[in-house]
Amino acid sequence: MNETSRKAGIGNGGADGSPNFRVHRPDIWVTFIVLSICAALYLRTFWFDSVPDSLAQNVQPPTFPRLVLGVIAAISLLIPFEYHRKLKSGIDLDEERAEPLKPIVLITAGLLLALVAAMPLLGALPALVLVTAALPLLWGERRWKLLIPFIVIFPLAVLFLFSEVLQVTFPRGLFGDLLR
Template sequence: MRNLILPALVVCFSAVVIWASLQLAVSPPMIVGESMQPRVFPIVLMIINIGLAVALAVQYRVAPPKAVPLEGIATWGTIGLFAVFFGLTVYVDMIIAIAVTVFLMCLLWGERRIPVALGIAVLTPSTVFLLFDEVLQIRFPRGLFTNWYYG
């Protein structure tokens, strides 16, 4: 029964999101045209989420999971790096936060070649930034780098 707590929580969360999405007003056809209403996406996503939670519950009933040993420093360090990422995103800049977090995560997970870690730390946020800014034309929130780039 203990194994069903997580799937039950996921189903409850998904139901709350579906309920909240159904509270959104329907957009007039002049705005959305022939496309889907904005509230459809979270509802579909949560229906998929519920399906996966039910599949997980069935899987737990068929073959209960074995005890998992405590995670190592890499896992807990990664969780700490997410806190660092959040702080840097809020107070400095999202692109800089991605670069710093990726660099530290490379080192944490065992990459000992500093130039490789630096290359990944520069290439990843650069690719993300160019994809969103140039291809998708979505601007990032203002920060040190984005203020300089956007002018």
């Protein structure tokens, strides 16, 4: 069985033999997550403050969000049935998620979080210097002759543009306070 026919489920049989009604397991999880978010947010609308009808003028605060959540929940029920139909017309919805997340992506995401968390503490300039040093190094850049000028010049240029030309005041951080 070749890859396409395997993916399309040809030869595996189906609930009724029609790809239109066959479900795709990863998408059941997607639907479950979407429905869970909807349910949680829908529940949250019961905690909105109540308003007298005369003030609300027929537009109670939870009505519109509940409508939107209802629409999302209804559409999400179509998702598990999509995969096999799409595959028939040559569209692979699993293309992006076919490979598991590589560790480098998770480490990069963690680094981004750490760098943003460090910004108020360190101040804008040291934080940007860290960004320009840490990310290229993490992604395997070792050409020091390019890297060092990048680390030195780029953050300074960006901060100069924003703080001097656009008059933005950045967090000074520990170092800035010490200097003061």
